[in-house]
Amino acid sequence: AQTVTQSQPEMSVQEAETVTLSCTYDTSESDYYLFWYKQPPSRQMILVIRQEAYKQQNATENRFSVNFQKAAKSFSLKISDSQLGDAAMYFCASPGGSNYKLTFGKGTLLTVNP
Amino acid sequence: GAVVSQHPSRVICKSGTSVKIECRSLDFQATTMFWYRQFPKQSLMLMATSNEGSKATYEQGVEKDKFLINHASLTLSTLTVTSAHPEDSSFYICSARQGRWEQYFGPGTRLTVT
Numbered sequence: 001a002q003t004v005t006q007s008q009p010e011m012s013v014q015e016a017e018t019v020t021l022s023c024t025y026d027t028s029e030s031d032y033y034l035f036w037y038k039q040p041p042s043r044q045m046i047l048v049i050r051q052e053a054y055k056q057q058n059a060t061e062n063r064f065s066v067n068f069q070k071a072a073k074s075f076s077l078k079i080s081d082s083q084l085g086d087a088a089m090y091f092c093a094s095p096g097g098s099n100y101k102l103t104f105g106k107g108t109l110l111t112v113n114p
Numbered sequence: 115g116a117v118v119s120q121h122p123s124r125v126i127c128k129s130g131t132s133v134k135i136e137c138r139s140l141d142f143q144a145t146t147m148f149w150y151r152q153f154p155k156q157s158l159m160l161m162a163t164s165n166e167g168s169k170a171t172y173e174q175g176v177e178k179d180k181f182l183i184n185h186a187s188l189t190l191s192t193l194t195v196t197s198a199h200p201e202d203s204s205f206y207i208c209s210a211r212q213g214r215w216e217q218y219f220g221p222g223t224r225l226t227v228t
Contacts, residue, residue: 032215033214033215033216035215035216035217037219042221043152043205043207043221043222044219044221044222045158045207045209045219046219047216047218050216091157091158095215096160098171099146099163099165099171100146100211100214100215101148101160101163102160102215102217104157104158105157106156106157107156107157
């Protein structure tokens, strides 16, 4: 079974500081992508960043970057210069079977303190 | 960016009635759409995969006759909750797949069954 583990149910960070959210996954796919999605209180799922598994270089999108360790099946998200608007639930997602389904972790609730 | 709409955003219906939720990809064609259910403070639970022109594939434990899915065009999938009961009250989210793995999400529908 495809599994995604986010071991931190809640995290908090001071505004302007850096925080890292962890994620481990298990997949039998050989060519795949990994994703981090953000769900603010509006509950709209927003794609934060994607990582192509066959690329060794870690993905970066402005203040968001990942640390992808393929052998360890680890995919953490680093948020730099945290802003109040970053407060949300963050979900890690990895391949989840046929039809290119995704499996989501249980989420990490991020609080940003002013 | 890829935009997915969902309608209605909120619906209240009486027990025993049916309700239809629409999911549309506005600026791209999606051969595959997904329907999720999300309970408060929990992750997304995949209900079914909707493929254009063919029958939906349901996840284990999801009642096919209760949650009817139709994917009649490359931009529209519908979820009909039949004979709704209070336990069906939940937040329903659709997503449309673009490319192989990437999913873009609708804003969700809050269903309340009284």
